Amino acid sequence: MNSKLIKILSEAEDKKSKDIKFKSNEPGKCPMCGTENLEYGSIDIEDNLMGYPWQCKTCGAKGTEWYTTQFDSHDVHDMGNQETPKKIKHK
Numbered sequence: 001m002n003s004k005l006i007k008i009l010s011e012a013e014d015k016k017s018k019d020i021k022f023k024s025n026e027p028g029k030c031p032m033c034g035t036e037n038l039e040y041g042s043i044d045i046e047d048n049l050m051g052y053p054w055q056c057k058t059c060g061a062k063g064t065e066w067y068t069t070q071f072d073s074h075d076v077h078d079m080g081n082q083e084t085p086k087k088i089k090h091k
């Protein structure tokens with residue numbers, strides 16, 4: 001996925017949080033103990049959300065950081081054959 005198409009909002013939205021009291025709700029910080037000692041897994045795309053699974057190397061908590069994504073712009077790498085549509089004959 002083209003990273004230019006992804007706008008990462010600074011406020012990560014944890015859609016799976018319920019009534020758990022977090023020490024931190026910032027990207028890069030463990031919500032349970034507040035340290036920046038997270039080890040990230042591979043990215044997970046779900047609808048318009050990007051998820052980074054993490055495990056805290058300080059307290060052992062596990063979770064996922066969710067980022068919202070939104071369309072920004074097209075980046076055309078190949079113009080294609082713009083003449084083709086005119087050559088198509090309809091029977």
Ligand SMILES: [Zn+2]
Binds near residue numbers: 057061
């Ligand atoms: Zn932790």
